[in-house]
Structure formats: structure tokens, C-alpha cells
Amino acid sequence: MSADAAPTRTAPDRVGVLGGGRMGAGIAHAFLLAGSSVSIVERDDASADAALDRVSDSIRRSVDRDPSLDAAELNGRLSTGTDIAAFGQCDLVIEAVPEDRELKEQALALAEAAMPTHATLASNTSSISIDDLAANRLRPARFLGLHFFNPVPASALVEIVPGAATDADVVEHAGGWVTALGKTPIVVSDSPGFASSRLGVMLGLEAIRMLEEGVASAADIDAAMTLGYRHPMGPLRTTDIVGLDVRLGIAEELERAFGERFAPPALLRRMVAEGRLGRKSGEGFYTWNEER
Numbered sequence: 001m002s003a004d005a006a007p008t009r010t011a012p013d014r015v016g017v018l019g020g021g022r023m024g025a026g027i028a029h030a031f032l033l034a035g036s037s038v039s040i041v042e043r044d045d046a047s048a049d050a051a052l053d054r055v056s057d058s059i060r061r062s063v064d065r066d067p068s069l070d071a072a073e074l075n076g077r078l079s080t081g082t083d084i085a086a087f088g089q090c091d092l093v094i095e096a097v098p099e100d101r102e103l104k105e106q107a108l109a110l111a112e113a114a115m116p117t118h119a120t121l122a123s124n125t126s127s128i129s130i131d132d133l134a135a136n137r138l139r140p141a142r143f144l145g146l147h148f149f150n151p152v153p154a155s156a157l158v159e160i161v162p163g164a165a166t167d168a169d170v171v172e173h174a175g176g177w178v179t180a181l182g183k184t185p186i187v188v189s190d191s192p193g194f195a196s197s198r199l200g201v202m203l204g205l206e207a208i209r210m211l212e213e214g215v216a217s218a219a220d221i222d223a224a225m226t227l228g229y230r231h232p233m234g235p236l237r238t239t240d241i242v243g244l245d246v247r248l249g250i251a252e253e254l255e256r257a258f259g260e261r262f263a264p265p266a267l268l269r270r271m272v273a274e275g276r277l278g279r280k281s282g283e284g285f286y287t288w289n290e291e292r
Contacts, residue, residue, distance in 0.1 A: 009176030011036045016093035018111050020051020020080060022280060023124060024096035026152025028078065029058040030181045033069075037077040039086040052080040058153065087114040092177065094146055096124045099249040104128060105136060112138050120170055122146040126197045126246070127253040130163040130190045140165035144174060147194060150242055159194050160187045192257035193250065200238070201250050205265060207235040211285070212267040218285040236285040240278035248272050 011034035017024045020040040028038045032055070040055070042048040055078055063071045079086065087093050093115050097107045104125060112121055121143045123133055134140040145161030158178040162171045171187065178185035188194045193201065207221050215221070222234020239247050248269065254262035271277075271284065278284030 009173070009180055010034075011177055011180040012091035013037065014039070014090045014092075016041065016087040016090040016111065016115070017096055018084075018087075018093065018107050019096040019098075020047065020054065021096070021098075022054065023148065023150055023152065024094075025051055025054035025058065026150065027094055027096055027124070027148055028055050029062070030148075030152055030183075032059070032074050032077055033062060034180045034182075038079070039090065040078070040080040041084055041086055042080065042082060044082060048080040048082055052078070055080075062153075084110050084114040087111055087119075088116065090115060090119055092120045092122065094122045094124055096148075099126060099128070099246050099253075101128055101132075101253075104133065108133060108143075109136065118142075120144070120173065122174070124148055127193045127201075127250040129192060130161050130166075134163040134165055141167045142170055144170060145190070145194070146174060146178075147196065149196070156183055157196070158183050158185050159196055160185050161190055161194055162187065163190055193254050197250050198254065200235075201247060201254060201262065204235045204239045204247055205251060205262065205268070208239070208265045208268050211236065212265055240284035240286055240288070242278070243280055244268060244277045244284055245272050 011031055013036060015031045015036045015038045017028045017038060017040045020042045024040060028040050031038050040051045042051055056075060059071055059074045063069045093111045095104060095107045095111060097103050104123060108121065108123060115121060117139065123130065123145050124147060125145055126147055130145045134143050137143045140163060144163060144166045145159065147159035147161060149155035149157055160171060160174050175185040210216065210221055211218055218236045222236050225231040225234045248264055251262050251264040275281055276283045279288045282288050
């Protein structure tokens with residue numbers, strides 16, 4: 001399916017999101033704006049409360065930009081908690097836990113066991129093979145990748161990644177859902193890193209190596225791409241927004257698939273070990289003073 005061929009449809013009536021971090025909260029917010037009722041399930045009460053705060057803050061900012069929106073109505077279609085049974089009436093459930101293969105397998109198994117048989121299950125993985133994840137699914141025909149980008153509200157793209165067993169109608173419906181969110185769907189074959197992560201991580205890793213070698217400062221490396229190549233954001237600032245730990249996990253996955261060209265630089269490993277994860281920790285290649 002090309003972007004032009006994506007069908008125009010409404011969002012699902014009920015959407016579940018497993019994981020309410022920055023990415024999961026952004027996905028939930030997007031579906032709320034499109035008219036869905038959304039249930040976020042987290043691992044504990046504190047995480048569920050934090051997810052509620054994240055989405056509520058996003059709703060407040062949306063209402064500030066567009067006063068025609070009703071904050072009370074939007075919040076009224078949102079629920080957060082720890083009971084996986086909340087997915088029992090969902091039409092679509094999206095797994096949005098961190099980029100760790102074992103963690104995603106556990107999350108997908110929990111979600112699938114709670115979902116109705118007609119529902120679609122999606123992983124927000126940015127690098128792990130959909131066919132690998134589908135191998136342990138109860139209903140692989142109704143499973144695919146929906147790769148959203150961080151920050152979700154500002155991103156115009158969603159990668160749809162069908163597995164070998166994914167039904168064609170599931171892919172078509174997914175394209176319609178993405179369109180209903182006001183975003184552009186592209187369909188990418190199940191290759192490690194898909195299209196965006198494979199290209200984006202390669203550029204980001206080389207930028208980190210250049211910083212490590214003293215070629216230029218982080219700001220000047222980014223300026224080379226924003227001013228010289230008209231990228232909207234430089235690769236190091238992008239890495240800060242994505243999260244250095246997330247980028248490291250993707251790079252390790254791609255290194256296993258493609259070899260040394262995706263080997264993570266020592267600087268990236270050191271910064272992750274030190275907890276300098278980018279915007280979410282307050283410090284990465286840049287210092288972030290915004291509320292996290």
C-alpha cells in the first residue's frame with residue numbers, strides 16, 4: 001500500500017495500549033483525538049498513575065492549541081490501570097513496552113490472552129522481526145507491527161509491518177486506522193530495522209562516532225545535517241529524543257542481523273551505563289530542562 005492508496009476509515013472504537021511510557025502515552029493520545037476509547041495497562045499502580053498524567057498533560061496541550069476540543073470528554077474516554085482484563089473489549093491492542101525481545105514476548109502473550117478473538121494485536125517494535133514475534137502468537141494472522149515515532153503527536157509517519165502470516169485485511173484496516181489519526185502509513189517488509197530504524201540508526205551511530213573522534217561538537221554535527229541537508233533535526237538531538245537506551249537496543253538487534261556496521265560505539269554504551277539517556281533523563285548529548 002502506498003501512502004496515496006491508504007483507505008480513509010475511522011479509528012477503532014476501543015484501543016488498548018500495553019505500556020504507558022512516553023511512546024505508549026503518545027499512541028493513546030493520538031487514538032483519543034481520533035475518537036477511540038483507550039485503556040492503558042501498566043505493570044504497577046505508580047506507573048499507571050504516571051501514564052495517566054502523561055496523557056492528561058498531552059490532552060491539556062491539545063486543548064490549548066484547539067479550544068474546540070473538550071478536555072473532559074477526551075479524559076472520559078481514557079482509563080489506566082494494571083488489570084490486563086481491560087483489553088477484553090478492545091478492537092486493537094498495541095504493545096508499547098521497551099525494545100527488549102524477551103519483555104515484548106511476555107507483553108504480547110499477556111495481551112493476546114486477554115483480547116477478543118476478532119481483535120488485532122500490534123507491536124510497536126522498531127527493530128525486532130515481526131515473524132519472530134508472530135511465531136509464539138495464538139492468532140498470527142491478526143498480528144503485525146505498527147511502528148510509531150517519538151514524539152507521536154509531532155510525527156506524521158507510521159510504519160506498518162506485516163508478517164508472513166498477517167491477513168491482507170488486517171494490513172488494510174491498519175492503514176485506515178493510521179490515516180484516521182492524521183498520519184501517513186507506509187508498508188514495509190519484515191526486515192530487521194524495517195526502513196526508518198535501519199536508516200536512522202545508521203546515521204545516528206556514525207554521528208556518535210564522529211563526536212567520539214572529536215570531528216566536531218554535537219551541535220555542529222547536527223547543524224551539518226539540518227542546514228546542509230535540510231533534515232528537520234540532527235541525528236544526535238534525535239537520539240536524545242528517542243532515548244540512548246532505545247537506540248542502543250536497536251543497534252544491538254541490527255548488529256546481530258547485519259554485523260559490524262551496526263556495532264554500537266563505546267561512547268553510546270558508556271552514556272547508557274551512566275544513565276545519560278537523553279531527554280527522558282534530562283541529559284544526553286544535550287541538556288534537557290523540560291518537565292519529564
